[in-house]
Amino acid sequence: MTLVLTAPANWQFQAGAGAATGAGNISVSSTVVTGTTITITYTAGANLTGNKITISGLLVQATAQTVLASANIVRSATSTGSIAGVSGSTNFGSLSQIGGAYVKLQLLLPGETAAPATVSGKTGTPNTPVAGTQFNVIVNAVDANWNVTASTNTIAITASNLNVTLPANAALVAGTKIFAVTLKTAGVAQTITATDNISTLTATSPSVTPNAGAFNKMQILLPGESAAPNNAGENRHAGSPGSRHII
Structure with a gap:
């Protein structure tokens, strides 16, 4: 038998x-x-x-x-x-098995999906964001093969453009965390970076160029003024209208 x-x-x-x-x-x-x-x-x-x-x-x-x-x-x-x-x-x-040692960070934009054991660790193409509209990014602590592995280190999110709304630093939970980001400048290529404040590991997103948001107000520029999106003062350049002479 x-x-x-x-x-x-x-x-x-x-x-x-x-x-x-x-x-x-x-x-x-x-x-x-x-x-x-x-x-x-x-x-x-x-x-x-x-x-x-x-x-x-x-x-x-x-x-x-x-x-x-x-x-x-x-x-x-x-x-x-x-x-x-x-x-x-x-x-x-x-x-059963567990992930290997935490050796790198992974940052996923909307449109990207984690794909452990692949060369890049992810699939998909980032969606084009809309300027002024909040979206979520995912940060993972991963092993050499892009498997999520346990970590509670604190992560900071930064961006290559100054006109953004960024989340506060926060700790990973079981090796992962979702962060909310808002890019405010349309038509400019930008990246987002996650940094582990303890290990100093970093991950930077692909470049994305936000589209302008929906039309919701008018802007009038006088001579001497220049458009300056995301600045205070109804998006006007911090200057004054040029003088005109009446004869």
Whole structure:
């Protein structure tokens, strides 16, 4: 009879590593370990409370660089041995992993999505913001493969343009944090940077050029005045109208 166990998706066994032994009226004649299965060939005598099969020396490895959810080693339907209480869903061992050490920051703009284990760590293209409209950026503490990893360090957000509304410094929660940003100048390429105030790691966004917002007021410029978006005084340059002579 055989007991065949299978590795869950995104996991593999180390071929040739591991051996099974029997106890009670169980006698194991061979153990064959491949990358995806463990095949134990055995014979069984009368049912005894002490009947058991023990597998030792087994090695497993994740085949994906992303942090995997918990998964189970289970009995394959190709098994010929029948064991009371054991089905295809019976858990013969749970496998899980955590992210590696925190080594870099990741900053995601709207339109970008995290993609661990890829070269850039993300997919998508940043959306074009609207000047004066608030949007959220996501900051992640990540490992070498862009997996989010635990950190509670404090993050500061800055921008390449001075006419912005920036959030207060805040601590990451389980390695991630959402920050609200408003870029106020239209037509000017700008970037946003996240800085870890403790480790000094940084991440800078791709350049984005905000579009002007909706028309909601009029502006009149006299000679000597220049448009200056985002300044006080109805967006006028801090100057005075030029003098005119009436003859």
